[in-house]
Structure formats: C-alpha cells, structure tokens
Amino acid sequence: MAHYKxxxxxxxxxxDILRLIKELAKIVxxxxxxxxxxxxxxxxxxxxxxFYHCIVAEVPAEQQKVEGYSVIGFAMYYFTYDPWIGKLxxxxxxxxxxxxxxxxxxxxxxxxxxxxxLKSGCNSMHFIVAQSNEASINFYKRRGALDLSLAxxxxxxxxxxxCLLNLSAEE
Amino acid sequence: xxxxxLRNAxxxxxxDILRLIKELAKFExxxxQVxxxxxxxxxxxxxxxxFYHCVVAEVPxxxxxxEGYTVVGFAMYYFTYDPWIGKLxxxxxxxxxxxxxxxxxxxxxxxxxxxxxVKTRCSSMHFIVAEWNKPSIEFYKRRGASDLSLExxxxxxxxxxxSLLKMSAK
Numbered sequence: 587m588a589h590y591k592x593x594x595x596x597x598x599x600x601x602d603i604l605r606l607i608k609e610l611a612k613i614v615x616x617x618x619x620x621x622x623x624x625x626x627x628x629x630x631x632x633x634x635x636x637f638y639h640c641i642v643a644e645v646p647a648e649q650q651k652v653e654g655y656s657v658i659g660f661a662m663y664y665f666t667y668d669p670w671i672g673k674l675x676x677x678x679x680x681x682x683x684x685x686x687x688x689x690x691x692x693x694x695x696x697x698x699x700x701x702x703x704l705k706s707g708c709n710s711m712h713f714i715v716a717q718s719n720e721a722s723i724n725f726y727k728r729r730g731a732l733d734l735s736l737a738x739x740x741x742x743x744x745x746x747x748x749c750l751l752n753l754s755a756e757e
Numbered sequence: 758x759x760x761x762x763l764r765n766a767x768x769x770x771x772x773d774i775l776r777l778i779k780e781l782a783k784f785e786x787x788x789x790q791v792x793x794x795x796x797x798x799x800x801x802x803x804x805x806x807x808f809y810h811c812v813v814a815e816v817p818x819x820x821x822x823x824e825g826y827t828v829v830g831f832a833m834y835y836f837t838y839d840p841w842i843g844k845l846x847x848x849x850x851x852x853x854x855x856x857x858x859x860x861x862x863x864x865x866x867x868x869x870x871x872x873x874x875v876k877t878r879c880s881s882m883h884f885i886v887a888e889w890n891k892p893s894i895e896f897y898k899r900r901g902a903s904d905l906s907l908e909x910x911x912x913x914x915x916x917x918x919x920s921l922l923k924m925s926a927k
Contacts, residue, residue: 607840607841610840611840611841616841619841619842620840620841621841621842621843622840622841622842622843626843630838630843630844637836637837637838637843637844638838662838662840664837664838665808666808666835666837666847666849667801667808667809667833667835667849668849669778669781669782669791669793669833669849669850670778670782670787670790670791670792670793671790671792671793672793672797672801672808673801673808676837678837678838678839678840679840696924697924697925700916700921700922700924700925701925703921704918704921704922704925708921709917709918710915710916710917710918710921711915711916711921712913712914712915712916713913713914714911714912714913714914715911715912715914716909716910716911716912717910717911717912718910723914726914726916729916729920729924730916730917730919730920730923730924731914731915731916731920732914732915732916732917733912733913733914734912734913734914734915735906735911735912735913735914736912738887739887739888739889740885740886740887740888740906740913741885741886741887741888741904741905741906741907742883742884742885742904742905742906742911742913743883743884743885743886743894743897743902743903743904743905743906744881744882744883744902744903744905745871745881745882745897745900745901745902745903746880746881746901746903747875747879747880747881748901749871749900749901749902750871750874750875750879750881750882751871751875752901753867753868753871753900753901754868754871754872754875
C-alpha cells in the first residue's frame, strides 16, 4: 500500500501545482487554455491576501512511480459566501495522478477538506462538475453531493474580459 | 429621473443588506431559507478577513422608498480563482428594489463591478442564474454574458453540512 501524506501547499510547490493543473486540463483536451504561470500562482496564493488555498498529496522518494515527482495530487479551494447561509468552501480543482488512483488518496483529500470546511464555520462545500464527467459525479454522489443545477436549475454564466472592458467604458 | 449614488457598503449597512437579501429571496419564494443574521454579515464582511464585498445604491432622503428606506439596491461579490486563468470576480447577489427599477441603477452597478474586476486584474466575472429567470438572463446576455452551463455543460453541486460531518468523522 502506498504511503503518502497530505499537507498544505507551500511556495515551493507552485511548480508541481501548475504541472497538475495542466495534467487535469489535458484530460479535457484544454491544456493550451492554461494561461496561469508559476509567478501568478506564487503571488496569488502566497502573498498577503491569498486568492486560493491548496493541499497536496506527497509520496516519499522511494514510492515514486513517475520519475522525479513526489507531489502526486492536489486540491485547490477558496471560501465563498452564500447570502442565505454564509460561508462556504468552494472546491475549484481536484486531481490525483493516474498512477496513484484507487489508493484512497482522493477520499482522504475530500475528508481533509470537509474537516477544513467545518473548522472554518462553513455550512457547505460547493463545486462544479461537467455533466459528461460521470465518474466524478458518481464519486461525489456517493459522498452525499446533491446536483443543485438539476434540483434548482442553476446555470453558470460568464462575462469575459473584453465585455468587462466594454461595460466599464460605457457612458 | 432618480438621483442615486453607488458606494461601498459600511458596517452600518448590514440591516439594509439583510433586508434586501430577504427581499430577493422572497422573489424566488425562498425567504424562509435565509438564516444569515446581521451579526454574521457584520463579522463576515467587515472583520479582518472579509468573505464578501458589497456595493449599495442609495437615494437621498426625499426620494426614499414607501417604507422609508434610502438603501434601494445592492450587489454582493467576492474574488474566486480559476486554475487556468487566475482571479475572477464572482457576483453572488444583485438586486434593486422594484420601485427603483428602470432608472439605470442595475446597469450602473454592473458597470462599477466591471471596472473593479478590470482594476483588480480579474480575467472574467462569473455568476449563476436560475434557468427560469428569463429577464435576468436577457439582462446579462445583452451585456455579453455567455451561458457556460449551456456551452460547456457545467453543473453546480453541493455537499451539505450533514454530509461534511459524515465524511470528516469517517
């Protein structure tokens, strides 16, 4: 059985975090859409006001299955606010390298996040999943997740930068 | 035409913010689900680490609402993070009292938030809208919003407190 530990990400982890973000994006064939750099991740996650938090899963050197990598999973999250119930923990990205699946690392990460959510006074954890991603949907449903889009009809919208610029310049 | 100003919410605004949150929830027939209190809004929004930000729309005393309110609209937002593009501005709640609609207050609020998003180097503004809320969907689409749920199939999920407790106890 693999030994691993979960810990809070540190500034030195930004290279691994970016690598794992890109690996996850590659799965959905969107690797070229990852614009973020290590410098952005460093400033945004480890500056005075962190815009995100990360936990990483790390294996000891002798357990490495893929040469050179000991950080083999991560979860990126931050706190959001629901005007009806208050603080929420929002799970933004969550990934374990293929070679390390089915060892319970994902479950441990989710448990760790649940503890963090409760300790920080959060009432729920929210996240989005692509409706085509049945494996993830089932993973979450097994742990009690409810599809709010199905139950309550919520749709996610975006106003991109160009439109923001247009709107802010309007007379 | 209504005179109004937009300004950052202050601690004293929490009663009006809660009132407007409840008014908006009432419109969605969910008023009893608002369990947040003024005390929580105060701690969570105006403490050391704010979990949300608010702008409010205020009219002069002589233009106050039928019930005597001068704070007539608000938007609640916070910053989120996209692992592909970085900082985003997330618009959580956005409401103008019915009797003050049609004066451009909503548009001005959205313009202010757009400026703020650009100033803080956000790549986008995100928000969710209920699929039955056609007027809001149209309002946002007119301003360039795209429906990511439609285009990319995203669905919002929730793990509630009960399930969090279960998982953390395992």
